Each structure stands twice: as C-alpha cells, then as structure tokens.
Amino acid sequence: MALELLPDGTFKKLTKVQTDALDRYYKRENKKDLATEAIISGLPIILGVSIASIAYIFRDDIKEKVISALEEEAIGRGLWVAKVITRFIRGEQQRTEPQQPEVTIQGNVLTRCQRYEADYVTQNTIAEGIPFVGVPLQALAQLNTIQSMKIEGCSRPSIIPESQWKQG
Secondary structure (H helix, E strand, O other): OOOEEEOOOOOEEEOOOHHHHHHHHHHHHHHHHHHHHHHHHHHHHHHHHHHHHHHHOHHHHHHHHHHHHHHHHHHHHHHHHHHHHOOOOOOOOOOOOOOOOEOOOOOOEOOHHHHHHHHHHHHOOOHHHHHHHHHHHHHHHHHHHHHHHHHHHHOOOOOHHHHHHOOO
C-alpha cells in the first residue's frame, strides 16, 4: 500500500488497484489533443520567424519610410521652434521695419516689399560671416523677414523659394 495524494488534497493509503485507477483518472483529465498542443507551443516561433522574414525582405522600404518620417518630424519641430523664436523676437508688434533704407544711394525710392526683399538678399551672407551658428541665425532672420512680408501683404519675390515661402 502506497501513500497517494487524492484530487481533494488529502493523503490516503491506496492499494495497487486503487493507485492504477487514480493514474488513469489523472491521464484522462490532463489529456490534450496533440495537434492543439503543437500549435500552441509552436505558434509564437512561427509568428516570430514570419515577421522577421517579412521585415528582412522589405527592410529597404521600411528603412526609407522610417527615416523620411523622422526627418519630417524633425523639420516640423524645428520650424515650430523657429516660429516661436521669431514671434518672441518680434514681440507684441506685428509689423517690423525693414532694415534697408527707403531711399537707395542712387536716389530710388523702394516700397516696403522691395525693402524686405533687399533684407532677405543681404541675410544670405550671415552664414558666411559667423562660423557654426551662422546658418541657424540666417534661417531665423530670413524666416522673420518672410513672416513680416506676409503680414505686410507682399507677394512672393522670385528670389525666395516656394517651399521657404510656405514655411513662413
């Protein structure tokens, strides 16, 4: 007679016949379909290999899309920061005065839009004069000029690229 654990959680001495009956009972309760068992245990491996295979096949397309999405996000956030900086510099006043004088050295009278355009052209040299931070300063100055031109109601001059005009 062996000491066995019964399904109700108690221990009892059982004969050989009772032990065999208890073993058959446990086998019936725990019996699972072999196909179901194989699918359940192999499914995560199959899915993982499938996803990895598809990602490997389309890796170049995925890489391009991820990089372009990150670039667009960076450009958008950088433009937002630039607009905040130019609004902060401009302050409460919406209109800014162009840096170019109203009358040129030759005696020609320039409109406000022409003066802003001349400002934009002279701002192209900022990056050359100041190392390292010249490019961001030039971009901010030109963005401020474009925003001022739009507030003034000026049309886009041919010197300003369409994409840059849209960003302002």
